[in-house]
Amino acid sequence: MTGGGASRWWLGAVFVAFVIFLYGPTLTILVLSFQGPEGGLTFPMSGFSFHWYERLFAGAGVVDIWAAFGRSLRLGLVVMALTTAVALLGGYAFRRRFRGEGALFQLTVASLIVPSIAVSLGIALQFRILDDAIRALAEAGRLPTWLGAEDHTTAMGLFTSGLGAHLTWTLPFGLLIMFAVFNRFPVEVEEAARDLGASPWGVFRHAVLPLVAPSLVGVALFGFTLSWDEIARSSQAMGEANTLPLELQGLTTTATTPEIYALGSLTTGVSALVITVAFAAHALARRARRSASR
Numbered sequence: 001m002t003g004g005g006a007s008r009w010w011l012g013a014v015f016v017a018f019v020i021f022l023y024g025p026t027l028t029i030l031v032l033s034f035q036g037p038e039g040g041l042t043f044p045m046s047g048f049s050f051h052w053y054e055r056l057f058a059g060a061g062v063v064d065i066w067a068a069f070g071r072s073l074r075l076g077l078v079v080m081a082l083t084t085a086v087a088l089l090g091g092y093a094f095r096r097r098f099r100g101e102g103a104l105f106q107l108t109v110a111s112l113i114v115p116s117i118a119v120s121l122g123i124a125l126q127f128r129i130l131d132d133a134i135r136a137l138a139e140a141g142r143l144p145t146w147l148g149a150e151d152h153t154t155a156m157g158l159f160t161s162g163l164g165a166h167l168t169w170t171l172p173f174g175l176l177i178m179f180a181v182f183n184r185f186p187v188e189v190e191e192a193a194r195d196l197g198a199s200p201w202g203v204f205r206h207a208v209l210p211l212v213a214p215s216l217v218g219v220a221l222f223g224f225t226l227s228w229d230e231i232a233r234s235s236q237a238m239g240e241a242n243t244l245p246l247e248l249q250g251l252t253t254t255a256t257t258p259e260i261y262a263l264g265s266l267t268t269g270v271s272a273l274v275i276t277v278a279f280a281a282h283a284l285a286r287r288a289r290r291s292a293s294r
Contacts, residue, residue: 026268033261041258052262065244065263072244073270075158075166076227082163083170083223084216091178092208095185108175111168116232123165124236127156156239165237166227173226174219181215210289217282225271 032039036047056065090108094101111119131154137143138152155161185208193207231245238246244267251260 029261030265030268033258033265035258035261039258041261052258053266056259056262056266065247065266068242068244068247069266071158071241072228075162075243076224078159078163079166079170079227080220080223082167083174084220086171087174087178087219088212088216090175091182092204094179095182109172112172116169117235119168120165120233120236123161123168123233124156127154127161127237130155154239156237158238158241158243161237161239162234162243165233166230169230169233170223170226173222177215177219177222178212181212185211213285214282217278221275221278224274228267228271228274 032041032043032045033052034048034050035045035052036049037051039046094105131152134143134152134155189207189211190203193203198206229245230243231249234243234246242250244263248260248263248267251263
């Protein structure tokens with residue numbers, strides 16, 4: 001065997017080992033989730049059945065799967081929409097020089113450097129200070145009674161502190177992607193659209209948006225999947241109701257059945273489904289545009 005052939009074999013072996021290391025745990029959990037009713041958390045398997053999925057969907061387990069699933073899904077969709085919109089507009093705005101752009105950029109990506117748990121703790125502390133201020137103002141009679149501040153408990157929740165915590169994670173990624181896209185965007189396209197009489201909105205809608213649409217799909221997927229799987233930034237900032245990843249984390253210390261594997265496989269499947277649907281929708285949209293242009 002020549003030196004080149006040997007090196008290809010070694011590189012192939014390293015790649016296979018990497019794939020096994022990357023996807024092996026996920027596949028192991030998927031297989032173990034189909035344990036029989038008497039099965040445990042490890043091999044060997046005790047039969048094959050959908051018992052733990054049935055138990056999970058029936059709500060007979062240790063976690064209210066549908067409530068946690070719904071909270072994570074709603075939050076993920078809102079985070080996806082906001083991340084996509086802000087990243088698109090922010091990337092487009094940064095194409096032009098303005099005062100303070102450097103400081104704004106640094107502040108935007110700073111949350112990627114700060115440890116996630118520190119961000120979560122900081123957000124929780126801010127909302128505790130806000131809650132104390134609301135109670136103090138209510139006791140002093142400085143808030144309208146119709147606000148119901150007398151019975152105020154906390155402003156923390158899924159779409160307040162939780163949404164803010166997730167956006168500190170997803171927005172920097174979305175902005176960095178769109179910065180890279182717009183740095184390579186051909187200025188001639190916009191100039192040609194303006195020469196043809198397009199308004200600023202027309203240039204953006206008909207010339208810019210169709211060309212950056214594939215990148216927006218990637219930003220949307222980043223936004224949803226990062227929110228869907230986020231634990232550290234959610235740990236202190238969600239308030240009373242947990243998201244699905246937090247419920248899953250709690251099960252790792254309390255569950256003694258393969259139900260936790262069924263739940264983990266379900267969350268992974270949702271992420272894969274969202275990615276598949278997004279790419280399929282993008283492919284269908286491209287095919288429709290090509291058909292319309294013929």
